[in-house]
Every structure is written in C-alpha cells, then in structure tokens.
Amino acid sequence: MAFNPNHFRDIDPGQRVLMGPGPSDVPPRVLQAMSAPCIGHLDPYFLAVMDETQQLLRHLFRTNNALTIPVSGTGSAGMETCFVNLVEPGDEVVVCVNGVFGTRMSDIVNRLGGKLIRVDGQWGRAIDPERVREAVKGRSPKVLAVVHAETSTGVCQPLEDLSSIAKESGALFLVDMVTSLGGMEVAIDEMGIDAAYSGTQKCISCPPGLSPISFSDKAMEALRNRKSPVSSWYLDMSMVGSYWGAERKYHHTAPINMIYGLREALRIIAEEGLEARFARHRLNHRALMAGLETMGLDMLVPETERLPMLNAIRIPEGVDDVKVRKALLTEFGIEIGGGLGELAGKIWRVGLMGHGARPKNVFLFLSALETILRAEGVKVKSGALDAAAEVYGAEGL
Numbered sequence: 001m002a003f004n005p006n007h008f009r010d011i012d013p014g015q016r017v018l019m020g021p022g023p024s025d026v027p028p029r030v031l032q033a034m035s036a037p038c039i040g041h042l043d044p045y046f047l048a049v050m051d052e053t054q055q056l057l058r059h060l061f062r063t064n065n066a067l068t069i070p071v072s073g074t075g076s077a078g079m080e081t082c083f084v085n086l087v088e089p090g091d092e093v094v095v096c097v098n099g100v101f102g103t104r105m106s107d108i109v110n111r112l113g114g115k116l117i118r119v120d121g122q123w124g125r126a127i128d129p130e131r132v133r134e135a136v137k138g139r140s141p142k143v144l145a146v147v148h149a150e151t152s153t154g155v156c157q158p159l160e161d162l163s164s165i166a167k168e169s170g171a172l173f174l175v176d177m178v179t180s181l182g183g184m185e186v187a188i189d190e191m192g193i194d195a196a197y198s199g200t201q202k203c204i205s206c207p208p209g210l211s212p213i214s215f216s217d218k219a220m221e222a223l224r225n226r227k228s229p230v231s232s233w234y235l236d237m238s239m240v241g242s243y244w245g246a247e248r249k250y251h252h253t254a255p256i257n258m259i260y261g262l263r264e265a266l267r268i269i270a271e272e273g274l275e276a277r278f279a280r281h282r283l284n285h286r287a288l289m290a291g292l293e294t295m296g297l298d299m300l301v302p303e304t305e306r307l308p309m310l311n312a313i314r315i316p317e318g319v320d321d322v323k324v325r326k327a328l329l330t331e332f333g334i335e336i337g338g339g340l341g342e343l344a345g346k347i348w349r350v351g352l353m354g355h356g357a358r359p360k361n362v363f364l365f366l367s368a369l370e371t372i373l374r375a376e377g378v379k380v381k382s383g384a385l386d387a388a389a390e391v392y393g394a395e396g397l
C-alpha cells in the first residue's frame with residue numbers, strides 16, 4: 001500500500017478513568033502548563049522555573065538536600081540513577097525484595113557489578129526488619145535499599161527500623177518512593193534517607209517522563225569519593241547536578257515542557273497541603289475497602305500493611321481476570337491493573353493516586369465492578385455504595 005500522510009488522524013484517545021498502578025489522571029491545569037511555549041534550557045525564564053521546581057520538590061520530599069531534581073526519564077531512570085551513582089563494582093548492596101520493583105533493583109545492582117545481598121520476603125507482606133538485621137550482621141554494606149510502596153502488591157514498608165539498621169551498619173539508605181511520594185508521608189530528612197527516587201505519573205498526577213530524586217550530603221560525599229567514574233554518562237549526578245546547581249553547565253537538554261507540567265503538579269500539591277492530601281488518600285482508600293468488603297471480596301495485603309493508593313484485590317475463584325478488566329475499560333472507561341509476576345491472574349490492582357483519589361472514582365469503580373461481577377455470575381453481596389457512603393459521611397463529606 002502506498003504511504004498516505006492523510007491516513008494518520010488527530011490524536012484523540014477519549015476520556016478514561018485511570019485507576020491502575022499509574023499513570024494516574026492528570027489535572028487539566030498540568031496539561032495546560034505543558035502546552036506553554038518551549039524555550040531554551042538556559043533561558044533565564046526557564047532557569048527560574050527550574051529553581052522553583054526544586055523548591056517545590058524539596059517541600060514535597062520534606063528535605064533540605066541541595067541535589068533534589070527531576071531526572072530526565074521515568075521512575076526506572078531514577079532507580080538506575082541512585083544505584084549507578086552510589087554503587088561501584090564489588091560494593092556490597094542489601095536489597096529487600098517482596099515484589100517486582102525490589103526485583104528490578106536487584107537486577108540493576110547485578111548489572112553494575114555490585115555484590116548483591118538479597119533479603120527476600122513474601123509478595124503481599126512487608127519485609128521483617130529482623131531479617132534485614134540478620135543479613136547485615138558482620139558486614140558493612142555500602143547501600144541498604146528498599147521499596148516504600150510496592151506497587152506490584154499494594155504493600156507499605158515501614159521505614160523506621162530499616163533506617164536505623166542502615167545507620168548502625170554505616171550503609172546509605174536508599175528508598176524507592178515512586179508510588180508513595182505525593183500520596184503519603186515520606187519525610188526524607190527526618191527518616192535519615194540518603195537517596196530517594198520517585199516518578200511523576202503516580203501520586204503526583206503528572207504524565208510519565210520525569211523522576212524526582214534527592215541525595216543527602218552523605219550520598220553526595222559517597223559520589224565524590226568514588227574510585228571509578230559513574231558508569232552511566234547520562235545519569236552521572238556530578239555532571240547533571242552542575243546544570244541544576246549554580247554553575248548552570250549544559251549537560252543534556254532539559255525536557256522543558258515536562259518540567260512545566262511537573263512544576264504545575266507540584267504547585268497543585270502545595271496548594272492542597274501535604275497533610276490534607278495524605279488524609280484524602282487515606283479516606284478514599286477506607287471508603288473503597290468498606291465497599292469491597294461489603295461485596296465479599298478479599299484483599300491480598302493484611303489491613304495493617306496496606307497502601308492507601310494501591311489496592312490489591314484477590315480475584316474471586318473462577319472469574320476471568322482479563323474479561324473483567326476489558327469490560328471495565330470498554331463499558332465504563334476505567335483502567336485498572338492486573339497482577340505482575342507470580343501474582344498475574346490472581347489480583348487486580350486498583351489505584352487511588354493523586355488527582356484520582358476521589359469519591360467520584362470510588363463510587364464509579366464499586367458500581368462498575370459489582371455490575372460486571374454479577375453479569376459474570378458471581379454472587380456479590382449488595383450494599384457496597386452504602387458502605388462507602390457511610391465512611392465519607394462519618395467524615396462529614
């Protein structure tokens with residue numbers, strides 16, 4: 001067939017309700033900010049935008065760390081940035097693994113020639129800090145790494161004990177905050193975290209494409225004291241940091257319009273207030289739980305270890321995973337996630353992230369799921385919407 005340029009139509013995906021593991025729904029203000037004119041990466045106006053973006057990021061991460069910037073790339077680029085800057089061949093690195101993203105961290109450590117000390121835990125449960133204490137006993141690892149919000153399972157990993165273990169063993173404490181940042185407390189400085197990375201498309205509700213990171217003074221010192229150059233040129237924070245810092249030295253062209261979008265998303269978060277935002281995530285999570293419980297559905301994660309922004313529902317016996325998710329998307333415009341790895345076909349992952357953590361989405365999802373499951377012949381108990389409404393009502397909504 002001959003190539004016909006008129007064959008390609010305007011992009012028009014239509015509306016969706018993004019209730020998966022990310023991307024989450026993007027507020028119109030963010031999309032609008034992204035459509036502002038593209039200017040030069042050394043333009044004085046853009047340099048001011050960079051400074052403001054850093055200020056807003058420090059506010060969200062609750063840190064004074066000088067190196068607090070968005071890496072040009074998605075959350076995985078942030079993950080790679082942390083490890084490639086802090087790990088040299090032969091360095092001992094402890095990685096806690098209880099899901100897909102801990103597994104990905106391990107893969108990166110191996111590729112960098114680090115000496116991986118893996119602490120495996122059950123998928124769907126938090127890692128027991130005692131297991132980590134055992135693993136570091138008699139060693140002096142360079143880094144202790146953990147995922148705060150394991151998006152593949154919906155587990156929240158408490159950080160206090162692991163932070164102490166890192167400190168006692170002299171390790172840098174490295175935390176994946178891709179899904180937690182913007183949806184729950186992360187407090188980098190208070191928690192003694194040395195390196196953290198996140199992503200824009202989860203609870204920050206900006207399109208994917210940037211990865212906010214932050215390095216403590218201790219991490220910067222480790223970077224300066226490296227014996228070998230950082231093996232990635234693009235992600236070398238000693239060079240990228242010079243562009244974001246006072247020198248303004250060109251390294252690579254900043255993704256200008258993505259940074260406009262992130263700045264706007266962070267401005268929205270600051271306007272709402274962190275405490276209010278985290279409380280909103282918890283409230284909508286509780287309403288969703290009340291509804292699902294009433295329907296008779298089970299969750300993967302025990303109540304005390306659940307994340308507010310990512311809810312893993314056990315797929316009822318005999319129900320067709322893909323068919324239900326397809327019906328949610330085609331009949332109701334709702335996107336949710338399936339299970340990953342060993343949980344494929346066993347769970348649904350329902351996100352209430354950032355802009356999407358709203359009563360409207362909770363009610364829509366509960367009624368859609370109930371309708372579809374009934375059509376599939378599942379005996380669903382009624383009253384889910386009432387149960388959710390009761391949770392909101394008790395909060396005076």
Ligand SMILES: *Cc1c(COP(=O)(O)O)cnc(C)c1O
Nearest residue numbers: 074075076101149151178179199
């Ligand atoms: C999404 C996610 C990542 C990877 O981010 P990408 O933007 O997909 O590269 C890493 N860690 C966690 C916990 C995530 O949820």
